[in-house]
Amino acid sequence: MRFVAGCAICLLLTVSPDAQVPRPTGAVTPPIESVLRAIKGADKGLLAVSEEDGRFLRVLVATRGAKSILEIGAASGYSGIWLGLGARESGGRVVAIEYDSQRAREAADNVRKAGVTDVVRVVQGDAFAEIPKLPGTFDLVFLDAWKPDYKKFFDMVYPRLNPGGVFVAHNVVNKKNEMEPFLRTILTHPSLYTTIVSPSGEGMSVSYKAR
Numbered sequence: 001m002r003f004v005a006g007c008a009i010c011l012l013l014t015v016s017p018d019a020q021v022p023r024p025t026g027a028v029t030p031p032i033e034s035v036l037r038a039i040k041g042a043d044k045g046l047l048a049v050s051e052e053d054g055r056f057l058r059v060l061v062a063t064r065g066a067k068s069i070l071e072i073g074a075a076s077g078y079s080g081i082w083l084g085l086g087a088r089e090s091g092g093r094v095v096a097i098e099y100d101s102q103r104a105r106e107a108a109d110n111v112r113k114a115g116v117t118d119v120v121r122v123v124q125g126d127a128f129a130e131i132p133k134l135p136g137t138f139d140l141v142f143l144d145a146w147k148p149d150y151k152k153f154f155d156m157v158y159p160r161l162n163p164g165g166v167f168v169a170h171n172v173v174n175k176k177n178e179m180e181p182f183l184r185t186i187l188t189h190p191s192l193y194t195t196i197v198s199p200s201g202e203g204m205s206v207s208y209k210a211r
Contacts, residue, residue, distance in 0.1 A: 028085065035114040039078045047075040047103075049144065049170060050200035054082035057142060057168070060206070061086025064166055066139035067093070072127045072153055073145035074098035077107030077114075079170075083142060084116035094120040095134060097127045099145075127153065137162045144170035150182035158209075165209045172196060173203025 028036075039048055049057070061069060061083055069087055074080050074096035083094045096111075098104040104124035111120045123130050127145060137160045143153055150169060161167055169182065173196065176183060186194045186207045194207040 032081065032085070032114045032116075035110055036078060036081060039076050039081075039110055043076065043078070048078035049082075050202060052199035053170065053202065053204060054079055056197070056199045056204070058082045058086040060166065060168065061092065061140055062089035064140060065090045065092075066166070067091060068136060068138045068140075068162075069094040070131070070134070070138045070141045070157070071096040072131075072141070072143045072157075074104065074107045074122055075144070076103055077110035077120075077122065079142065079144065080107060080111060080120050080122065081114045081116055084111070084114070084120035087119040088116070092119070092139070095123060096120060097123045097125065097130050099124075099126055128156065131156060136160075138165060140166045140168065142168045142170070147171060147175050147178035150179040151185060154182055154185060161209050163209055163211050167192075167205075167207040167209070169205045169207075171202050172205045173198055174201060176203075 057079060066087070067090065069083055069092050071080055071083060071094060075098065077096070080094060080096040087094050096107060098107055101124055104122055108122040111117055111122055138157065139162055141157050141161060143150060145153065154167065158167070172179065172183060183205070186192055186205055191209060191211050192207045193210060194205055196203055196205050
């Protein structure tokens with residue numbers, strides 16, 4: 001019996017790490033890491049979320065099992081790629097809207113380079129005009145656009161957020177003075193449970209729609 005047990009332990013020790021722990025379909029592969037680093041390196045305007053925020057978004061999408069994900073303010077695609085990696089786990093799809101035409105082209109190109117076009121679609125245009133064109137409802141919304149417009153975007157999207165859905169907004173710590181009406185709304189809304197998290201110094205509000 002000791003011999004059999006010892007052989008079993010030896011076999012476990014000789015199996016490669018990849019064989020012991022299969023890589024999940026949403027894993028950050030070296031090619032994806034390269035694209036993410038390139039986006040951050042070229043981000044002179046500091047429009048992309050931090051890596052910590054990106055990882056948080058991925059986990060949030062995956063753990064909520066979000067199927068329909070809307071991103072308002074795609075910039076160059078950094079956060080959209082993280083959302084897409086979460087969507088790989090949840091079986092979801094991301095629509096990322098970006099107003100600036102140059103950034104929208106960059107986002108679409110980066111999404112292609114990262115190999116997540118199967119789960120992320122970039123739309124160029126004014127989100128106030130593009131959102132009404134989208135069918136259905138949303139399980140998760142990530143807002144990272146013009147800060148004074150946060151309340152307007154929330155009012156537009158909230159009726160289409162599914163019960164049990166999550167509304168996430170970026171920069172609610174470092175730019176909170178630019179979005180006071182929005183913050184007041186989500187913190188006092190009778191159908192929302194809201195918390196502020198700060199994976200990095202920028203901060204994100206996470207609002208769960210209870211009904």
